[in-house]
Amino acid sequence: MSNFTKPSPNVTIHRIIPSNHKESSNPSEEDCVSDTSSATSYNLLVERCLEILVDTFNKTIGLDDLELSSDEDSSNLRKKIIPDINLTYERLISINMRELNILLKDLSKKRRMEIKNIRRTLKNRGYVADSRTRRLIENDEIEKEIQLMNKKKEQVSEEINANKFRLNVIIESCEKILHSIDKYDKAEELKAEVKATVMKECPFTDKEMEKTFLNLAT
């Protein structure tokens, strides 16, 4: 989606080394740099160099990297133009294949592949950028969610404390009632009845509160 949303100021240039090069050549730099005086070694050098060059340039991925390299300023890399088809990079990735193929039809097969590879690479660049952005956003959201849950947790804690306070107030009210009842006949019988009711229906888990209440009713 957001290709080119973040043109980097530091664009690096990479190039594939075809895998069949892996063990084929191991000319330490000295071979190529320092020993260019004698004719024979020169020829050997040339042979070797050509071997490498031909091999390298034979690959269709040839010059994409150079074309993909950053401009001097690179902040408007998206404005770079591919001369063969007169399209900016920005346009190259937004155009659809149907139209692109029309533009490409007169170019060599090699060049067609090159341009398509440029397109692919540019698209990849965007995908990765999107992927990274997405990850950042997701992390932010999770962080916010955690903060929100913490807030809610505090609210709930406060609610619990408020409820406990109310319970205590009510228990104290009951205490008053019970003490008041002491003045009357049959108070013991009544208190016992109340205690039985409470014990049966109210499974206390808060030990202190339980003790308080039972003390009231004894």
Next chain:
Amino acid sequence: MSNFTKPSPNVTIHRIIPSNHKESSNPSEEDCVSDTSSATSYNLLVERCLEILVDTFNKTIGLDDLELSSDEDSSNLRKKIIPDINLTYERLISINMRELNILLKDLSKKRRMEIKNIRRTLKNRGYVADSRTRRLIENDEIEKEIQLMNKKKEQVSEEINANKFRLNVIIESCEKILHSIDKYDKAEELKAEVKATVMKECPFTDKEMEKTFLNLAT
């Protein structure tokens, strides 16, 4: 830390193209591949190729990539050996600089830089792998934290409900007491007193519960 903990099955090989190549050379592949028959063009080609090669190989970063490339199987990439100093990759990154410098002292400056660059790259490989792992672990932990918080939230909700239930039980007990009191003299006066106490100290927020209680004491 965990360098080489995850040797990838797919190791790619990259090479820097020195930046001064950007506009210096633009030999389309055809130049090098197809036109090797005539002597003059051959010489031109050689000249051109050498220009590029010398430039490329002059850079100290020369062949690191080839040496860093994957083995055939690549699962034991860490076992790869750098012949000049007879160290495996695994050892190369674990050895300290002091010892390494001793091993390197007889090599050419260029080669020393190459090996140090290999070391740097291998270390970087590890850093990035660690970074990725760290991110994954962190995400897992956050996810677990969220689950834990959700669980706690449910527990708290249950606690709240239990408290509300208890409140109701106690209120019902009060109701019983109050109704019992009706049998005695001065009952109205007592009830009014209890009601005043409760209203003063217990700021109800649960409207339904408040109504229930006030109905009791009226």
Next chain:
DNA sequence: ATGATGAGTGAGCAT
């Protein structure tokens, strides 16, 4: 020198 991180790259998978 070392460690961490951002951005670009190709490989490879899935659609």
Next chain:
DNA sequence: ATGCTCACTCATCAT
């Protein structure tokens, strides 16, 4: 072809 993700590389910053 397209989108995504992984592992790698390098540049760059900070220590």
